[in-house]
Every structure is written in C-alpha cells, then in structure tokens.
Amino acid sequence: MVDYIVIGGGSTGCVVASRLSEDPDRSVVLLEEGPRDINPYIHIPGAYYKTAQGSLLKRMPWIPRPEQGRSEDPTMVQASVLGGGSSVNAMIYIRGVPSDYDRWVELGATGWSYSDVVPYFLRAEDNNRFCNESHSVGGPLGVSDIEYIHPLTRAWLLACQQAGLPYNPDFNSGSQAGCGLYQITARNGRRSSAAVAYIGPARKRRNLRVETGARVTRVIIEKGRAVGVEYVKRGRTQVLRAEREVILSAGAINSPKLLMLSGIGPAQHLEKHGIKVHADLPGVGHNLQDHIEISLIYQLTGPHSYDKYKKPHWKALAGLNYLLFRGGPASSNLIEGGAFWWGNKDEPVPDIQYFMVVGAGIEEGVDAVPGGNGCTINLGQIRPRSRGQVSLNSANPLDAPRIAPNYFAEPEDLDALTDGTLFAMDIMDQPAIGRYLAGRHVPTSASSRQEIRDFCEREAHAALHPAGTCRVGQDETAVVDPQLRVRGVSGLRVADASIMPTLISGNPNAVCIMIGEKAADHLKESA
Ligand SMILES: Cc1cc2nc3c(=O)[nH]c(=O)nc-3n(C[C@H](O)[C@H](O)[C@H](O)COP(=O)(O)OP(=O)(O)OC[C@H]3O[C@@H](n4cnc5c(N)ncnc54)[C@H](O)[C@@H]3O)c2cc1C
Numbered sequence: 001m002v003d004y005i006v007i008g009g010g011s012t013g014c015v016v017a018s019r020l021s022e023d024p025d026r027s028v029v030l031l032e033e034g035p036r037d038i039n040p041y042i043h044i045p046g047a048y049y050k051t052a053q054g055s056l057l058k059r060m061p062w063i064p065r066p067e068q069g070r071s072e073d074p075t076m077v078q079a080s081v082l083g084g085g086s087s088v089n090a091m092i093y094i095r096g097v098p099s100d101y102d103r104w105v106e107l108g109a110t111g112w113s114y115s116d117v118v119p120y121f122l123r124a125e126d127n128n129r130f131c132n133e134s135h136s137v138g139g140p141l142g143v144s145d146i147e148y149i150h151p152l153t154r155a156w157l158l159a160c161q162q163a164g165l166p167y168n169p170d171f172n173s174g175s176q177a178g179c180g181l182y183q184i185t186a187r188n189g190r191r192s193s194a195a196v197a198y199i200g201p202a203r204k205r206r207n208l209r210v211e212t213g214a215r216v217t218r219v220i221i222e223k224g225r226a227v228g229v230e231y232v233k234r235g236r237t238q239v240l241r242a243e244r245e246v247i248l249s250a251g252a253i254n255s256p257k258l259l260m261l262s263g264i265g266p267a268q269h270l271e272k273h274g275i276k277v278h279a280d281l282p283g284v285g286h287n288l289q290d291h292i293e294i295s296l297i298y299q300l301t302g303p304h305s306y307d308k309y310k311k312p313h314w315k316a317l318a319g320l321n322y323l324l325f326r327g328g329p330a331s332s333n334l335i336e337g338g339a340f341w342w343g344n345k346d347e348p349v350p351d352i353q354y355f356m357v358v359g360a361g362i363e364e365g366v367d368a369v370p371g372g373n374g375c376t377i378n379l380g381q382i383r384p385r386s387r388g389q390v391s392l393n394s395a396n397p398l399d400a401p402r403i404a405p406n407y408f409a410e411p412e413d414l415d416a417l418t419d420g421t422l423f424a425m426d427i428m429d430q431p432a433i434g435r436y437l438a439g440r441h442v443p444t445s446a447s448s449r450q451e452i453r454d455f456c457e458r459e460a461h462a463a464l465h466p467a468g469t470c471r472v473g474q475d476e477t478a479v480v481d482p483q484l485r486v487r488g489v490s491g492l493r494v495a496d497a498s499i500m501p502t503l504i505s506g507n508p509n510a511v512c513i514m515i516g517e518k519a520a521d522h523l524k525e526s527a
Helices: 011-020 045-051 098-106 114-124 151-162 194-202 251-261 267-272 306-310 312-325 411-428 449-459 509-525
Strands: 002-007 028-031 057-061 075-079 125-127 141-145 178-181 208-211 214-222 225-233 236-248 292-300 337-341 352-357 374-381 389-391 402-404 437-442 492-494
Touching: 002 011, 002 225, 011 028, 011 194, 011 208, 011 509, 075 251, 098 114, 114 125, 114 509, 141 194, 151 178, 151 337, 151 352, 151 411, 194 509, 214 236, 214 251, 236 251, 236 509, 251 389, 292 411, 292 449, 306 312, 352 411, 374 411, 411 437, 411 449, 492 509
Parallel strands: 002 028, 002 236, 028 208, 125 141, 236 492
Antiparallel strands: 057 075, 178 337, 214 225, 225 236, 292 374, 292 437, 337 352, 352 374, 389 402
C-alpha cells in the first residue's frame, strides 16, 4: 500500500510524482509502460531525427474521414518511454496565448485563467535568456536558446520578414505574431525532459519508486472510490493499492482508454464491451483535438541543410564538436525557427504556426528528397474547430483504442490551413531564401488555391498533439472538475493533455508541465 499511484511517467506524470514526493511522509509510485530513458539519443537535441522515428514511439492507427481520400493507413504516434513526449519531442517551448486560457474558463475551467496558470509556468522554468514578468530562472525545467543556428534558418527568417512578418524575439511573452527563433526545453545543450528535470533530482528520495516496463491495465474501483491499479510487468499481473489517490497521466489517447477499461465512461459504450459501469461519464474520449500539419518539402541547390550530416564524415565531425564543446549542429533540435501568422484573417490572434525544419525526412511520415539535400516547412492550424473521439475497440487492454480525430470535419480548419500554406509558399519565393532552393518537391505541381486545398486535405498528417479527451469543466460532458477530480468517483484524478478543454495555440509540452505543477498543488491541498 502506498499513498499515491501516478499512472504514466510522461510530461505531466513525472512532474506530479516528483512534486508529491517532496513530502517525505508521503509514498509515491510512478508506473510507466515504456523503458527508462537510457537511450543516449534522447538527450542529444540533434538526435531528434532518431527519437521522432524510432522504437521509443508507439504507433496506433487512426481513422480518416472518407472525404479525405487517403490511400495509406495513417498512424498516430505517442511516446512510450520515461519522460513520455518530453523525451522524444522536438523540444519547442510554447505556452500559447492568454486568450487560450481565458477560453478554458469560459468553458467551465474555473481557476485556469492565464493569470492563474502563469505562476505555474514560472515555477517550472529555468530560462537562460529571459527573466521578467513572463519568465523565470531557478525552476527544474531548463528552457534555452538553441546553441547553434543553421544559416538556412537565418535565411528563412529574413525571407519571412521580406514577406511582411515582424520579428518576434519571444513567442511566450503573451503575443505570438511574427517570426523568430524558438526556445527549447534544454539545458547546457542537453534535452531537459520531464524525467531529467523532475525525476532525476527526486530519484534519491526513498519515498518515490519509479517502475518502468509497467503497463497499467485498469484502475480498481471499489464502492465508488479508486483504491489501486492492476498492472502487468514482465508478463505478470500485479495489484498495487493506494491509500490516498490514483492520478491518471497516460496522455490524451491512453487516459480515456484506461478510464473506460476501468468502468468510467459512456455507459452504453462500456456495456457494449461487457465492462461493468462504475460512473456513467458521457464525455470520456470525446472532444479529441489535435493539430494537423502539412509539410512542404523543398530540394536545395547543394548541401545547405542538416541533411548533409547524413554523410558519415560530417556526422563524425558534428559528434566530435558536441562531445568537446556541447555545441554545433548536434546541439540544435533541427527546427530552430518558426512563425505565427493568420490563415483566417478574422481570428483575433494568429491561427497558423510555421516550423522551418532544416532537413527533409526528419520526422516520421515526411519524405526525404532525391539527391539528399532538402528542407521542410511544416505548418498547422493551431486552434482547430474539428472534434474527434477516442473509444474502445474491445475490452482487451492490449488492443489499441479506436482513434477518430475527425480532422477537417469543420471546413474552416481546412480553409485556414490552405491560406497558411499559400503564404508559406510566398515566403519561399522571397530572395533571401531563393538562392538556396532548387525547386519544390512536395507538392510538385499544385499552385491554385483549390489544388492546394486538395493537397492539404489529402496529405496533412497528425501533429502528435492530441488533447481534450478528459476535459475539465462543470457540465454534464466534463470528465474532471477544476481540481482535476474525476466526476462521480473519489480518489481519482486525471492530469495530462487530456484535461485541456481546448488545445492551446502551439506545441503543448510546456502546458502539460504546467498542468502537472498545478495538479500537484491541488493534490497537496486536499491531503
Ligand atoms: C514526435 C513528437 C514531437 C513533438 N514535438 C513537440 C514539441 O517540439 N514541443 C511541444 O511542446 N510538444 C511536442 N510534442 C507533444 C508533447 O510532447 C505532448 O503533447 C506531451 O508530451 C503530452 O504529455 P502528456 O503528459 O499528456 O502525455 P505523455 O508525455 O505522452 O505521457 C504519457 C505516458 O504514459 C505512458 N503510458 C501510456 N499508457 C500507459 C499505461 N497503460 N500504463 C503505464 N504507462 C502508460 C506512456 O508510455 C507515456 O510515457 C511532440 C510529440 C511527439 C510525439
């Protein structure tokens, strides 16, 4: 018997477990399905091309809408390793804009306004450039400027300015509009994942036990209370009981799945799969939101991108530079520059985010170019209107859930992405970048608005930012209350990307860390 069990050692779960175990009188067990974060590639920013494609990811099919006319079976990847997404992601540090959180409050998330959450961002942060009302130093999470900026990124940022974008020195000051360099979750040229930042310093604590390779199959509910979990480790099923609370932090796909397997969810759906209903919560698994991105791939006139480091001698040189000085290309996350701008001009703040990926074929599902030297512009609509659903395929915990994201169900999402894509092409037509480009590889020929719209609808891919499936709120379809307690069951909370009422404007990792910080305070308040 322990006090707290945290399910899922990802971006949020690591924060919750670490903060709870600060009290030496409370025992905490963190159960993570994936392995420990010993793979050396995790910790080197430039090895993002490895973590974004390799064995630390779990692949699950998602169901496209028939109108999308996709030929191949698309997959959604989620991290499966200690640190979760924060151990494999591109490290881009983004918080969204104040109106994201004010919208959460309108949807019933009392206590989650921008002014309520900023203190938690600050508590987490150890920034190496800014210290002001928006940023702080001394927190567990390293946030830094990228040590090495590739000349192609600089050329693209100049091209953005030639296309009319202002330069924005800090995307996290409350205003995102413009182009600039991203800050990343790193410290001294090493990835600062939630595992490194939060579990690393806590490992010596005798009251914290971290178990990896431990797959939770259900939360045990007795008389309306969560009293423990059942999990499988090395093929053996084990039961662990919790005296105080169970915290579900398995991410926006697996948290609703685990709730449903435990008898918490839409009653009819659970009964269909022969699962005993403990709480009829119709909202579990609904409200799925994700950023969907399109990739424009360009062929370069020569070795002007990180693609040249695919050659062994360049790779060895970059490795040596990194080993000796923690600098050079291997200290870059390969996506150094970006921008926020309008696809839909009626939006009050930018609704499209751009990423200059200094190479081609770096991320899973994105092509390399013939000849080997390319670059990629990724862009996504960051406040999608479309809503999808995660549900069960069966009552077997080993089966993947049914993921139907419903991308582009609302035509405004596709319209905005189309206009954002046309603008991305305008940027690539500017003289500052033109001299590096041999031509566009994907899409080869499309240029009219309708052709680009069709291309976006057919080729856009999951941005791997699922959220919203156990949404915080106070109405019938909310899954957790503003203190993140599961409605209708005591002793059980959810803390991860699934609790967001709406996706924030940009990459969500920093927000998950903030959620972990705030969840830990709520847990301590009721201890
Ligand atoms: C390739 C990639 C690139 C990305 N790039 C960025 C970026 O640059 N910036 C950014 O802000 N965001 C990025 N993201 C998104 C971001 O990392 C995620 O939104 C964030 O990590 C989600 O945090 P979470 O706590 O909700 O879930 P996760 O971090 O996914 O954690 C969930 C954890 O639970 C574990 N788990 C699941 N089921 C079980 C079970 N049954 N039993 C035990 N453990 C279980 C998983 O193994 C995982 O470790 C990226 C994501 C990916 C995959």
